[in-house]
Amino acid sequence: MLTYDLSGRGRAPLYEYLSDCLRRDILSGRLAVGDRLPSRRALAEHLGVSLITVDAAYGLLLDEGCVEARPRRGYYVASPALRGPDGQARAEAPREPEAPRLLRLAGSRMDAGLFPAALWARLTRRVLSEDPDALLRSAPHEGLTELREAIAAYLRGSKGLDLRAEQVIIGAGAEFLYLLTAQFFAGASIAVEDPGYPKIRQVYAAAGAGCIPLPLDGRGLSLSALERSGAAVAHISPAHQFPTGIVTPMPRRLALHDWARSTGGYIIEDDYDGEFGARQRPLPTLAGIDRAGRVIYMSTFSQTVSPALRIGFLVLPERLCGLWRERLGFYSCAVPSLEQQVLARFISGGYYERHLNRLRKAAREKRAALCAAIEASPLAPIAALPEPGAGVHLLLRMDTPLSDAEARRRGEEHGLALSFLSDYAASPGHAAQHTLVINCAALPASRLNEAVSGLAKVFA
Amino acid sequence: MLTYDLSGRGRAPLYEYLSDCLRRDILSGRLAVGDRLPSRRALAEHLGVSLITVDAAYGLLLDEGCVEARPRRGYYVASPALRGPDGQARAEAPREPEAPRLLRLAGSRMDAGLFPAALWARLTRRVLSEDPDALLRSAPHEGLTELREAIAAYLRGSKGLDLRAEQVIIGAGAEFLYLLTAQFFAGASIAVEDPGYPKIRQVYAAAGAGCIPLPLDGRGLSLSALERSGAAVAHISPAHQFPTGIVTPMPRRLALHDWARSTGGYIIEDDYDGEFGARQRPLPTLAGIDRAGRVIYMSTFSQTVSPALRIGFLVLPERLCGLWRERLGFYSCAVPSLEQQVLARFISGGYYERHLNRLRKAAREKRAALCAAIEASPLAPIAALPEPGAGVHLLLRMDTPLSDAEARRRGEEHGLALSFLSDYAASPGHAAQHTLVINCAALPASRLNEAVSGLAKVFA
Numbered sequence: 001m002l003t004y005d006l007s008g009r010g011r012a013p014l015y016e017y018l019s020d021c022l023r024r025d026i027l028s029g030r031l032a033v034g035d036r037l038p039s040r041r042a043l044a045e046h047l048g049v050s051l052i053t054v055d056a057a058y059g060l061l062l063d064e065g066c067v068e069a070r071p072r073r074g075y076y077v078a079s080p081a082l083r084g085p086d087g088q089a090r091a092e093a094p095r096e097p098e099a100p101r102l103l104r105l106a107g108s109r110m111d112a113g114l115f116p117a118a119l120w121a122r123l124t125r126r127v128l129s130e131d132p133d134a135l136l137r138s139a140p141h142e143g144l145t146e147l148r149e150a151i152a153a154y155l156r157g158s159k160g161l162d163l164r165a166e167q168v169i170i171g172a173g174a175e176f177l178y179l180l181t182a183q184f185f186a187g188a189s190i191a192v193e194d195p196g197y198p199k200i201r202q203v204y205a206a207a208g209a210g211c212i213p214l215p216l217d218g219r220g221l222s223l224s225a226l227e228r229s230g231a232a233v234a235h236i237s238p239a240h241q242f243p244t245g246i247v248t249p250m251p252r253r254l255a256l257h258d259w260a261r262s263t264g265g266y267i268i269e270d271d272y273d274g275e276f277g278a279r280q281r282p283l284p285t286l287a288g289i290d291r292a293g294r295v296i297y298m299s300t301f302s303q304t305v306s307p308a309l310r311i312g313f314l315v316l317p318e319r320l321c322g323l324w325r326e327r328l329g330f331y332s333c334a335v336p337s338l339e340q341q342v343l344a345r346f347i348s349g350g351y352y353e354r355h356l357n358r359l360r361k362a363a364r365e366k367r368a369a370l371c372a373a374i375e376a377s378p379l380a381p382i383a384a385l386p387e388p389g390a391g392v393h394l395l396l397r398m399d400t401p402l403s404d405a406e407a408r409r410r411g412e413e414h415g416l417a418l419s420f421l422s423d424y425a426a427s428p429g430h431a432a433q434h435t436l437v438i439n440c441a442a443l444p445a446s447r448l449n450e451a452v453s454g455l456a457k458v459f460a
Numbered sequence: 461m462l463t464y465d466l467s468g469r470g471r472a473p474l475y476e477y478l479s480d481c482l483r484r485d486i487l488s489g490r491l492a493v494g495d496r497l498p499s500r501r502a503l504a505e506h507l508g509v510s511l512i513t514v515d516a517a518y519g520l521l522l523d524e525g526c527v528e529a530r531p532r533r534g535y536y537v538a539s540p541a542l543r544g545p546d547g548q549a550r551a552e553a554p555r556e557p558e559a560p561r562l563l564r565l566a567g568s569r570m571d572a573g574l575f576p577a578a579l580w581a582r583l584t585r586r587v588l589s590e591d592p593d594a595l596l597r598s599a600p601h602e603g604l605t606e607l608r609e610a611i612a613a614y615l616r617g618s619k620g621l622d623l624r625a626e627q628v629i630i631g632a633g634a635e636f637l638y639l640l641t642a643q644f645f646a647g648a649s650i651a652v653e654d655p656g657y658p659k660i661r662q663v664y665a666a667a668g669a670g671c672i673p674l675p676l677d678g679r680g681l682s683l684s685a686l687e688r689s690g691a692a693v694a695h696i697s698p699a700h701q702f703p704t705g706i707v708t709p710m711p712r713r714l715a716l717h718d719w720a721r722s723t724g725g726y727i728i729e730d731d732y733d734g735e736f737g738a739r740q741r742p743l744p745t746l747a748g749i750d751r752a753g754r755v756i757y758m759s760t761f762s763q764t765v766s767p768a769l770r771i772g773f774l775v776l777p778e779r780l781c782g783l784w785r786e787r788l789g790f791y792s793c794a795v796p797s798l799e800q801q802v803l804a805r806f807i808s809g810g811y812y813e814r815h816l817n818r819l820r821k822a823a824r825e826k827r828a829a830l831c832a833a834i835e836a837s838p839l840a841p842i843a844a845l846p847e848p849g850a851g852v853h854l855l856l857r858m859d860t861p862l863s864d865a866e867a868r869r870r871g872e873e874h875g876l877a878l879s880f881l882s883d884y885a886a887s888p889g890h891a892a893q894h895t896l897v898i899n900c901a902a903l904p905a906s907r908l909n910e911a912v913s914g915l916a917k918v919f920a
Binding site: 029032033034035036073076115117118120121124125128129132133134135136137138139146149150152153156157164165172173175176179183186198199202203206207208306307308309310311327328330331332333334335336337338339348349350 | 489492493494495496530533536575577578580581584585589592593594595596597598599605606610612613625632633635636639643646658659663666667668768769770771787790791792793794795796797798799804808809
């Protein structure tokens with residue numbers, strides 16, 4: 001129990017002195033955020049003071065926000081004391097990373113309003129009540145059968161993939177799957193798209209894989225560069241390249257597949273936002289046309305359900321399933337069983353498809369609204385509006401003398417965090433300057449106008 | 461839509477023929493478990509048959525259990541057809557891995573009866589109702605602040621560790637943390653205990669780390685072998701070595717710490733079952749005596765909450781926090797936010813400590829009951845009972861002419877899956893033969909007698 005010598009308090013009222021003692025302990029870290037304080041009654045008895053004194057001391061700390069009362073549970077340290085015992089504001093940085101004050105135009109977070117939180121909570125409650133043992137049963141390496149079956153059925157129906165649930169491997173998000181893939185292909189050099197999603201390069205590099213950034217042409221990964229590179233594996237996103245939005249046309253897809261077949265190479269088809277397909281009728285996936293067992297299909301629920309869920313999956317060609325298990329089967333499945341069960345019900349109950357339809361509609365509408373707002377703004381003469389289309393990301397090429405670094409600085413002055421195509425290049429000077437990357441899915445609809453008027457000021 | 465040529469049905473009733481067609485598609489995998497069948501009305505219209513025909517065909521499949529009706533949602537393929545179109549039972553193996561029929565004496569699963577499922581479900585429901593946005597908020601790389609604070613407060617109180625929440629890194633289970641650690645120390649050779657937990661060697665090897673298995677002496681990792689090895693990092697479990705149960709005494713701990721300080725090496729202190737401490741008053745942890753910033757402390761909730769939870773954590777020395785973030789901070793935290801919030805409440809609400817007390821008591825009692833049952837059995841003259849103590853694992857040295865392989869085979873005949881100390885050795889012939897490894901925590905109390913009488917038959 002907390003013990004303070006209250007005799008040294010001088011002329012300060014007892015409750016103030018007690019709150020100073022508590023605050024000092026919070027400041028010093030002796031009491032940390034999340035620690036429970038003794039009940040008022042227990043502390044009063046322990047220190048031999050009245051309940052009113054403890055009440056008032058706790059009240060001061062509550063007012064300052066460094067203690068919080070949780071109904072029926074008591075008092076907890078809520079944040080490091082913001083004022084020192086002298087009542088002065090503390091200079092030390094707050095522990096929580098500061099909430100971003102800038103409006104991020106290429107954020108990775110979904111628009112919170114679209115997440116079916118109530119439904120998800122209901123499914124979770126249902127799993128917990130119908131199958132409490134779900135919390136205790138570890139999933140096998142490949143993931144829970146229920147979820148693998150649900151994903152396989154979904155892919156058969158919506159992507160025309162011909163697969164069995166046994167080919168599906170569940171992983172704790174795309175990055176973890178990149179890591180496992182790098183270990184599966186240990187020693188092989190892996191070609192990646194440049195510009196591209198930086199995490200892919202980072203994970204492969206951290207895993208010790210030789211990572212070869214290759215340029216894009218208008219149809220996706222340059223085939224001639226791939227042939228020259230000597231890479232054994234190509235990691236590509238033909239459905240909708242990030243960040244350029246390039247959709248790889250069918251002849252290139254076939255040529256890439258030919259490359260894999262003729263060289264004995266493998267393709268990792270990263271369909272990270274394939275559900276937002278850039279067209280009404282998406283092209284066949286590489287995995288769908290693969291008869292040679294040379295394509296690993298990969299996707300995640302981060303763009304469609306929640307990035308906080310951390311669930312992604314691979315579809316292995318049948319011929320690699322045994323080798324995968326042999327090389328990596330010792331790893332436990334890193335996704336909690338509860339989440340897997342809830343997601344399985346979300347998909348097999350048909351909720352996922354309905355939710356996707358809502359997301360696609362919202363993304364289309366936001367994209368259209370953003371383009372309309374730009375057309376009606378002072379940006380119109382200098383912004384090259386993209387082709388109409390779907391997809392989450394949008395590239396906006398600006399006719400501006402500002403360098404990307406200057407534009408970024410000016411963006412911050414006007415409350416915007418800007419991303420540029422050049423940010424995603426592996427090597428400087430590689431990607432075109434003056435091209436903004438905007439993620440329509442992450443931008444709340446209510447802030448579109450703020451984004452456009454901010455951009456107008458940046459490029460005025 | 462499913463399309464069948466119903467003209468070829470011969471003399472079979474239409475509804476039977478239709479059910480045969482559907483069953484064949486389920487058998488072949490064209491329709492897989494979880495797939496939704498067309499509504500009865502839609503299929504009747506599509507095939508040009510009456511609703512009654514479809515009704516009757518679905519009814520047959522429902523009776524067989526290979527289709528299920530979900531209220532207000534329709535008909536779903538429920539299991540691969542169990543009988544072929546000829547009505548014969550199918551020989552094909554079921555898709556689910558078979559439930560283990562053998563009683564595993566060294567299982568990794570907790571005794572299900574001890575998991576506080578109702579409380580966990582209640583906390584989950586509370587997070588979902590109080591903070592539905594929790595499902596959407598990604599955790600930063602290091603994990604959610606609430607959970608890091610809760611773990612830090614717990615370690616300060618129960619382990620006497622002097623740490624700030626900022627030093628805690630949350631990871632998706634111990635294996636994922638091994639993987640990150642291997643990447644953090646990329647290029648360094650890592651000494652591991654032999655015999656030891658095989659996953660440690662497997663993960664380090666898969667991550668490309670040079671992994672050096674070193675022998676143990678009676679006090680843990682051999683210091684002279686460590687000094688000769690040239691390893692830069694030592695991964696050890698001084699609190700309770702797995703599987704030998706050795707507790708590293710204080711002088712050896714200090715010597716190991718001296719090794720790290722004088723060579724510039726690092727120690728990974730793996731406290732995987734530290735909560736079951738082999739003594740009443742556990743020895744200070746290496747992290748607790750580390751003033752040089754050379755010890756990374758690591759533990760998991762798999763032994764104490766649930767292996768299906770997949771949450772573990774590291775405590776970095778303060779001086780490594782910046783470097784860790786620089787090298788690995790690009791990884792997202794792979795644990796879903798919901799689980800992190802629930803676990804944070806479980807710990808900070810005081811439930812975790814109470815739960816641990818129950819687990820420890822159960823493990824002590826089971827250990828005592830197991831020893832008593834062995835003493836009262838025909839095994840008594842040939843089994844060297846271990847010293848009294850706590851801890852989850854127990855070693856039983858047998859005076860037997862049977863080789864471990866022979867004993868294992870005989871165990872299977874008598875319904876037991878046996879593990880031996882020799883199973884955990886990196887190199888054959890390294891660890892002593894004839895020593896059983898038993899995990900008291902995983903063994904249900906109701907099956908202790910079955911285990912002992914089975915062992916008596918094996919070694920009779």
